[in-house]
Amino acid sequence: MRPRRSALYLPGANERALEKAKTLPADALILDLEDAVAPDAKPAARDRVRTAVTSGDYGAHEVTIRVNAAGTPWHADDLRAVAEARPAAVVVPKVGSPAEVHAIEDALPEPIAIWAMIETPAAVLRCAEIAAASDRLTVLVLGTNDLVNELRAGQVPGRAPLLGALSTCVLAARATGKAILDGVYNDVRDPDGFADECRQGRAFGFDGKTLIHPGQLAPCNEIFAPSAEDVAHANRVIEAFDTAMSEGRGVATVDGRMIENLHVDNARRVLALAAAVSNASPNPS
Incomplete structure (x- = not known):
């Protein structure tokens, strides 16, 4: 069993953040080439992330790389960099079908694992199929911001518009023996709301949560660990x-x-x- 209480996103273009992450108490690190990197900065970020992963300086952290989605101009180059860097896993945004999982499998050598992001209504409805597509797919990651947007729903306390989707994805993870991580909490100035959402995620059965700020690590680790x-x-x-x-x-x-x-x-x-x-x-x- 590998703990994945906390998975911290780090912008691949930010060298200072990548350096600081070496000492942070995150179970997993997601070195991000997608949303956190502007288009003109993506090539340099790709090189920086590849160097960071191959440095071997991240100790016991489970180090992953989030690539840009299939169909973008950067996807193929990102996958080539992942193949060279050999992180623990590749985090793939907007996975919508088993065929997309197989395409990642074919592009990357073993033992690089696959973390599939579930971010659309169609992906939620096919979540069990996606999760069962490959033994190399080890983790499902909820992309709740994109999902709320596509549902045309509201970002509200308690996440009522998302409860059905959250439950469906946890069911898919447990039915297929995969780990599953809850989506991010956007307001880093609201520690009480963040803690409430962590407790909700744990009650639903999530293994941990993706995070956007180091200040969220300590409460997340505490809530998702056995007391x-x-x-x-x-x-x-x-x-x-x-x-x-x-x-x-x-x-x-x-x-x-x-x-x-x-x-x-x-x-x-x-x-x-x-x-x-x-x-x-x-x-x-």
Whole structure:
């Protein structure tokens, strides 16, 4: 299990941001060649990102590159740079079909993984097909800003217009065994709203969240990691169930609630994630 509580976007044209990211407590870094880079700056950003990835200076961070979408003038050159840099994964915007996943597969050598961005109504409706298209597709990433725009919906607290899409994509991820990351929160001056949205995403079942500012890292990491109470409860569940099984009983009770196999499986997942966070995070928080 690899923790992906936080995935921070970094503009590929900003050398200072790329340098600072080496010490940030993000589980994953997305070095961005798409939205964060002006058209005339894209070639230089591509070279800068390729150099950054091949430097080996990012330690335990899971380093990825977001390319420009298929059909843009920069897509093919971006993929060639990714093939040379060999990041952990390529982040592909506006994936809409399994065929687009296969095209990325054909363009990039193994073991570069694929993170597919789900950003359109059509992609949401085909999310399970997209997720199942390849074993190299390991993560789904929600592009909630683009999705809100295409739905002609409003950016409102609680994200009511998006709830159906969020749930559909989490279902697709769980049905196909993929990780899934929630979209960004735009207002970096609203820490309470950001924390609320992180808690909502965790309640929906997301593994983590994509971020646009380093100041969002600490609360995101905390919310998407098992708490001390979660770990203690998981240990009690496993201990109680093991005792029940040794006594010939198929169920147990913890804190007044019945415990069976599915609760034990979840408890083991919580403990595995807690251990992964402790062991793998470059700066645990």
